[in-house]
Amino acid sequence: MAAFSYICDSVAVITMSNPPVNALSSALIRAVQKAVEEAIGDFAVEAIVIRGDKGKFSAGADIREFNRLERGPPLVSLIDLIEDSKKPVVAAIEGVALGGGLELALGCHYRIAHAQAYVGLPEVLLGLVPAAGGALRLPRLIGISATLSMITTGKYVQAREALKLGIVDKVVGENTVDEAIQLAKKVIGQPLGSRQLSTLPVQCPPNVEAFLDEAMVKVKKQFRGAQSPLACVEVLRAAVQLPYLEGKKKERELFQFLYTTDQTRAQQYAFFAEREVAKWTLPSGASWKTASPQPIRTAAVIGLGTMGRSIVTSLAKAKIPVIALEQDKKQLDIGSKAVMSLLDREILKMEQLGHTEFTNSLGPVQFTLDYGKLRDVDIVIEAVFENMALKKEIFRHLSGICKPEAFLCTNTSGLDIDEMASVTNRPQMVIGTHFFSPAHIMKLLEVVHGHYTSSTTISTAMRLAKMLGKVGVLVGNCPSFVGNRLMRLYVEQAVFLVEEGSKPEEIDRALEDFGLAMGPFRMMDLAGLDIGWKARTEIGLTGPKLPIGTPARQRGSKRYSPLPDILCEKGRFGQKSGQGWYKYEKSGGRNAMPDPWLYNFLSEYQRIHNLKTHYVTQEEIIERCLYVLINEGFKVLEDGIASGPEDIDVIYNNGYGWPKYTGGPMYYASIVGLPVVLTKLEKYYGANPDIPDLKPSSFLKKLVSKGNPPLKEWRSHLGFQSSML
Numbered sequence: 093m094a095a096f097s098y099i100c101d102s103v104a105v106i107t108m109s110n111p112p113v114n115a116l117s118s119a120l121i122r123a124v125q126k127a128v129e130e131a132i133g134d135f136a137v138e139a140i141v142i143r144g145d146k147g148k149f150s151a152g153a154d155i156r157e158f159n160r161l162e163r164g165p166p167l168v169s170l171i172d173l174i175e176d177s178k179k180p181v182v183a184a185i186e187g188v189a190l191g192g193g194l195e196l197a198l199g200c201h202y203r204i205a206h207a208q209a210y211v212g213l214p215e216v217l218l219g220l221v222p223a224a225g226g227a228l229r230l231p232r233l234i235g236i237s238a239t240l241s242m243i244t245t246g247k248y249v250q251a252r253e254a255l256k257l258g259i260v261d262k263v264v265g266e267n268t269v270d271e272a273i274q275l276a277k278k279v280i281g282q283p284l285g286s287r288q289l290s291t292l293p294v295q296c297p298p299n300v301e302a303f304l305d306e307a308m309v310k311v312k313k314q315f316r317g318a319q320s321p322l323a324c325v326e327v328l329r330a331a332v333q334l335p336y337l338e339g340k341k342k343e344r345e346l347f348q349f350l351y352t353t354d355q356t357r358a359q360q361y362a363f364f365a366e367r368e369v370a371k372w373t374l375p376s377g378a379s380w381k382t383a384s385p386q387p388i389r390t391a392a393v394i395g396l397g398t399m400g401r402s403i404v405t406s407l408a409k410a411k412i413p414v415i416a417l418e419q420d421k422k423q424l425d426i427g428s429k430a431v432m433s434l435l436d437r438e439i440l441k442m443e444q445l446g447h448t449e450f451t452n453s454l455g456p457v458q459f460t461l462d463y464g465k466l467r468d469v470d471i472v473i474e475a476v477f478e479n480m481a482l483k484k485e486i487f488r489h490l491s492g493i494c495k496p497e498a499f500l501c502t503n504t505s506g507l508d509i510d511e512m513a514s515v516t517n518r519p520q521m522v523i524g525t526h527f528f529s530p531a532h533i534m535k536l537l538e539v540v541h542g543h544y545t546s547s548t549t550i551s552t553a554m555r556l557a558k559m560l561g562k563v564g565v566l567v568g569n570c571p572s573f574v575g576n577r578l579m580r581l582y583v584e585q586a587v588f589l590v591e592e593g594s595k596p597e598e599i600d601r602a603l604e605d606f607g608l609a610m611g612p613f614r615m616m617d618l619a620g621l622d623i624g625w626k627a628r629t630e631i632g633l634t635g636p637k638l639p640i641g642t643p644a645r646q647r648g649s650k651r652y653s654p655l656p657d658i659l660c661e662k663g664r665f666g667q668k669s670g671q672g673w674y675k676y677e678k679s680g681g682r683n684a685m686p687d688p689w690l691y692n693f694l695s696e697y698q699r700i701h702n703l704k705t706h707y708v709t710q711e712e713i714i715e716r717c718l719y720v721l722i723n724e725g726f727k728v729l730e731d732g733i734a735s736g737p738e739d740i741d742v743i744y745n746n747g748y749g750w751p752k753y754t755g756g757p758m759y760y761a762s763i764v765g766l767p768v769v770l771t772k773l774e775k776y777y778g779a780n781p782d783i784p785d786l787k788p789s790s791f792l793k794k795l796v797s798k799g800n801p802p803l804k805e806w807r808s809h810l811g812f813q814s815s816m817l
């Protein structure tokens with residue numbers, strides 16, 4: 093656990109050991125406490141170094157212990173013991189010092205970090221506040237403003253930025269522990285007063301109260317609906333207004349309050365769900381344990397449109413050398429300029445954070461028109477626009493050119509992977525990699541498993557996700573996969589509600605108040621209405637392929653709304669054309685304003701189609717839009733397209749702006765209660781029998797009939813006879 097491991101010339105080195113991340117469990121805290129007490133009491137020891145085993149300092153409190161009833165010794169007292177020590181204590185930070193791990197390091201008198209290490213107080217991401225003095229000591233070290241930014245976002249700070257901010261005293265390229273020992277020796281006998289952070293004054297801007305009031309307003313807006321960022325501002329206020337010991341009481345109070353909320357439970361669920369989906373398993377028994385990923389030393393991207401550019405950037409950021417290919421000189425010039433500008437921005441961002449070495453650590457990018465250059469790459473990501481014929485032509489071509497061991501990926505948001513695989517000489521090495529825009533920023537990667545895809549290919553694509561710093565979620569091959577399959581119904585429901593009398597801004601507001609980053613109409617306007625229009629035209633839902641005589645608001649026996657098609661026919665494509673569901677200050681403008689033109693247009697539309705409108709309540713907006721999405725989630729599970737509810741939640745939390753503090757759509761449904769969701773769906777389906785997507789799925793009904801089991805048991809009720817995984 094922890095050992096007062098060795099004494100090196102009067103310096104005791106204490107190693108924290110609790111694999112894999114040295115989380116501060118009760119047992120580890122107890123062991124460190126014992127080791128520190130021993131070192132303090134040992135005459136032969138004049139200074140102490142604390143380090144973490146296996147290259148990681150500590151990832152903080154052991155989250156798995158949060159829900160246990162028994163409590164171990166408090167971390168807070170251990171940190172106080174360290175700070176009060178008359179013998180200097182140096183933290184040797186390798187890997188990570190997060191949450192309680194950083195708080196422990198802040199209790200030490202000095203901190204040395206390895207250049208690759210990072211530190212942070214990410215408690216807010218778990219719906220909590222730092223509760224072992226972090227939010228009280230950090231502002232005494234680096235000031236209120238920098239602390240505010242760190243604790244309200246939970247962002248991780250690389251060693252060099254930490255040095256710039258003053259969190260660590262020194263950054264070293266190697267031998268962190270040896271350097272820490274040297275420093276410890278050097279400071280033996282020196283006064284420690286100025287190094288005991290709890291005794292120092294908080295560094296405040298001139299009008300700190302106004303600063304904090306403003307911060308509260310900003311945080312409320314930025315993290316709409318989330319409780320813990322607000323508590324983070326409160327704890328900082330306590331740090332400013334109260335003496336350290338009273339601040340500690342406030343910090344504990346806030347932690348205790350948050351500790352019992354649904355939000356922290358949801359966020360802890362979301363944390364573990366992300367780790368769980370990374371451990372994919374197929375019904376065949378193949379899994380992350382049995383299939384080894386192949387090395388990805390070089391990559392190629394085909395197509396330098398919006399997606400291709402940011403995929404290239406993402407690969408370069410991960411230091412993977414990449415060849416970017418376009419079909420003609422003009423497109424290549426435009427694309428390469430765009431990529432260079434994205435890379436420049438990334439370099440600038442990193443330089444601002446103090447990473448002077450970053451420039452050299454981007455993977456090299458080579459631009460070409462020549463397919464022959466792709467001969468030796470390990471993986472190709474095709475990212476041309478959504479056209480099956482074109483994609484197949486490319487895959488046929490790649491088949492003949494790439495080395496036999498090369499994996500072929502397609503970036504598609506819903507086209508059939510098997511159809512593309514079928515034209516290659518290696519269908520088992522073809523896989524879908526559905527990136528989200530902008531790909532160098534968004535964390536989600538849907539990894540789409542086709543019928544022929546081998547487990548080695550899956551393993552390699554999931555490994556690629558990790559290399560790119562993304563959360564990979566393995567899904568089956570069906571139209572629109574998981575994320576967009578659910579999203580389509582949510583958006584469709586929102587449009588039906590507009591036909592029924594609601595306004596786009598009312599629907600957006602209701603869903604944004606629920607916590608979604610952006611309501612459906614603002615989202616459609618941002619993405620461009622023409623994209624969906626083209627897709628619907630291609631499959632004959634609208635446009636010239638639509639059979640003559642098809643009723644305007646019906647396709648087959650289902651309700652259909654032609655509203656988005658009509659807007660496109662009128663040239664209203666959203667932000668890009670300055671008008672869509674909203675109007676904008678100019679083409680490309682971002683400021684969505686309700687449009688009186690649209691109100692008149694909708695009244696006329698309702699009159700022409702003889703629609704009876706009604707007052708749509710906020711409750712109906714939320715329930716119809718979200719429950720139809722959740723209902724489809726149950727169908728996705730039933731169809732074996734996702735292996736568990738966690739997969740759907742991770743997709744929504746990381747790719748669709750779903751509020752993580754509700755855990756994700758499926759977790760949210762489990763909290764609302766499946767019988768409630770079922771009853772509401774039955775009610776809405778009863779009132780709208782021409783919307784079959786509102787008809788409760790049989791899996792939802794089955795779960796309700798089994799007594800509404802907890803989410804972690806849902807998988808065991810799935811048959812998986814028809815698994816697509």
Ligand SMILES: CC(C)(COP(=O)(O)OP(=O)(O)OC[C@H]1O[C@@H](n2cnc3c(N)ncnc32)[C@H](O)[C@@H]1OP(=O)(O)O)[C@@H](O)C(=O)NCCC(=O)NCCSC(=O)C[C@@H](O)CCCCCCCCCCCCC(=O)O
Binds near residue numbers: 195351
């Ligand atoms: C660390 C990472 C960056 C590593 O990332 P990587 O990608 O390398 O690996 P994984 O993410 O896959 O993780 C590997 C493995 O490790 C597990 N794990 C990671 N972190 C933890 C952890 N902190 N605890 C437990 N387990 C952890 C992970 O699950 C994986 O396990 P698996 O089985 O799947 O292999 C990355 O993992 C990461 O970012 N981790 C999270 C770091 C974090 O969030 N830390 C903050 C934790 S909260 C905290 O520290 C709180 C502190 O402020 C101290 C609080 C003191 C409490 C005092 C309270 C007094 C009042 C008490 C009142 C209580 C109420 C009452 O009873 O009245």
